[in-house]
Amino acid sequence: MPSSAALAPTVSLISLGCPRTLVDSELYLGRLQRVGFRAVDSVEGSDVAVINTCSFIQDAIKESIDTVLQAVELKKQGKLKAVVVAGCLVQRFKQDLIRELPDVDGFVGVDGFSDVDLVVQRALDRSGTGQGEQPRSLRPRPQVPHQGSRVTRAALTPPHYAYVKISEGCLKGCSFCVIPKIKGPLRSRPIDDVVAEAKQLVEERGARELIIVGQDTSDYGVDLYKRPRIAELMGTLARIGGVRWIRLLYCHPRGVSEELMHTIRDEPRICKYLDMAIEHADDLVLQQMNRGITQAQLRETIERLRSRIPAITLRTSVIVGFPGEPDAAFERLLRFLEEVQFERLGAFTYAREEGSASFRFPDQVPEGLKAERFERLMQVQQGIAAAVNARFIGHTREVVIDEPDASDPHQFVGRTSADCPEVDGQVYVRSEAPLSPGSFVPVQITDTLEYDLVGTVATTHR
Numbered sequence: 112m113p114s115s116a117a118l119a120p121t122v123s124l125i126s127l128g129c130p131r132t133l134v135d136s137e138l139y140l141g142r143l144q145r146v147g148f149r150a151v152d153s154v155e156g157s158d159v160a161v162i163n164t165c166s167f168i169q170d171a172i173k174e175s176i177d178t179v180l181q182a183v184e185l186k187k188q189g190k191l192k193a194v195v196v197a198g199c200l201v202q203r204f205k206q207d208l209i210r211e212l213p214d215v216d217g218f219v220g221v222d223g224f225s226d227v228d229l230v231v232q233r234a235l236d237r238s239g240t241g242q243g244e245q246p247r248s249l250r251p252r253p254q255v256p257h258q259g260s261r262v263t264r265a266a267l268t269p270p271h272y273a274y275v276k277i278s279e280g281c282l283k284g285c286s287f288c289v290i291p292k293i294k295g296p297l298r299s300r301p302i303d304d305v306v307a308e309a310k311q312l313v314e315e316r317g318a319r320e321l322i323i324v325g326q327d328t329s330d331y332g333v334d335l336y337k338r339p340r341i342a343e344l345m346g347t348l349a350r351i352g353g354v355r356w357i358r359l360l361y362c363h364p365r366g367v368s369e370e371l372m373h374t375i376r377d378e379p380r381i382c383k384y385l386d387m388a389i390e391h392a393d394d395l396v397l398q399q400m401n402r403g404i405t406q407a408q409l410r411e412t413i414e415r416l417r418s419r420i421p422a423i424t425l426r427t428s429v430i431v432g433f434p435g436e437p438d439a440a441f442e443r444l445l446r447f448l449e450e451v452q453f454e455r456l457g458a459f460t461y462a463r464e465e466g467s468a469s470f471r472f473p474d475q476v477p478e479g480l481k482a483e484r485f486e487r488l489m490q491v492q493q494g495i496a497a498a499v500n501a502r503f504i505g506h507t508r509e510v511v512i513d514e515p516d517a518s519d520p521h522q523f524v525g526r527t528s529a530d531c532p533e534v535d536g537q538v539y540v541r542s543e544a545p546l547s548p549g550s551f552v553p554v555q556i557t558d559t560l561e562y563d564l565v566g567t568v569a570t571t572h573r
């Protein structure tokens with residue numbers, strides 16, 4: 112590897128998909144930088160492009176393949192030397208990709224972070240020789256990278272927040288989901304390893320908000336410690352000096368225990384926020400989905416969450432158009448959402464994924480009907496979101512500033528603790544004085560937009 116930065120080969124990285132993939136991308140980039148590659152933003156003109164892909168559903172597969180094809184085109188035009196494809200798409204379809212994409216110079220499966228530098232270097236060495244990568248099998252159960260303080264992660268988010276991936280894989284077997292096939296069963300990272308990494312992110316990167324992710328975070332620890340230890344982990348992370356907010360994503364409602372509720376309630380730095388996908392609310396559909404929970408149990412969990420943690424913001428996601436979802440089941444889902452009033456909601460139309468159990472289910476719902484149901488559901492949620500936002504008007508909330516608003520020098524874009532980056536709403540903050548990203552300011556909320564809030568800095572801030 113060249114010793115001077117000027118001679119160092121450059122690498123550009125495109126991260127697709129969810130925050131879990133983003134963490135892997137940060138690990139890949141950190142490792143490549145550590146062995147001498149120089150990271151650049153633009154794919155065009157870089158020596159090698161690494162595309163970290165998602166293959167969860169057909170739309171994600173299409174986006175991944177389109178991105179790879181664009182990079183291959185740049186390579187053909189001589190604007191890029193090598194293309195490496197990494198992540199879920201490779202884990203799911205590697206042999207097909209090698210056959211169909213001969214211009215790709217290297218492939219890395221999920222958790223391939225320990226040899227990503229070798230694959231990238233080999234790809235660069237091989238580029239222009241006309242030799243594609245030879246098929247080789249992926250590890251059937253990729254190992255979860257133990258990151259701790261020994262591993263360098265590049266930052267692909269603003270420095271004031273960072274995702275922390277506490278586990279890989281999943282023990283549940285939801286019938287629509289191919290994740291356990293792609294990522295294998297649950298493998299949790301040891302508590303001290305997670306804590307060491309979190310401290311590093313706070314002390315070295317300056318992260319003040321930690322966002323905890325995994326496939327099913329509520330199951331954290333079951334494999335390693337024979338019982339879930341997510342509550343204990345959250346409590347330990349909350350005591351790291353310098354952390355302001357900790358946010359928990361991707362809980363299965365079955366795993367939201369009393370202990371976890373009490374920890375969220377009692378630790379001031381844990382955001383009173385929980386991301387918990389219900390997927391549906393009709394008993395028969397829930398059963399067909401193999402969610403292991405009924406509508407009554409969902410309602411009971413939500414009631415307990417709201418009574419234990421009164422100001423909690425609940426985020427959920429639902430799927431419409433699951434095979435055999437009759438009109439009545441969809442209506443039951445709508446009524447449940449109207450009754451429960453999730454503050455945040457993401458909806459998806461059912462995607463028929465090869466390899467999932469539900470792929471072969473009869474009574475697939477026509478695409479048009481799925482789209483209709485999706486629209487109706489989103490209209491219902493819009494009304495709920497507007498009512499939720501209206502409650503903020505006239506109140507002062509702590510807001511973290513994410514970035515200046517490019518269109519107005521006196522406006523800044525931030526979030527309350529009830530908003531997760533990328534998926535929830537934002538707060539447009541008026542301030543005569545400049546506000547730096549990562550600062551926490553009290554903001555008086557004066558107005559609402561569809562899913563966002565508008566406000567003015569209330570007093571002097573830290």
Ligand code: SF4
Nearest residue numbers: 281283285288290326
């Ligand atoms: S909990 Fe269900 S939907 Fe989530 S990753 Fe596991 S199998 Fe997939």
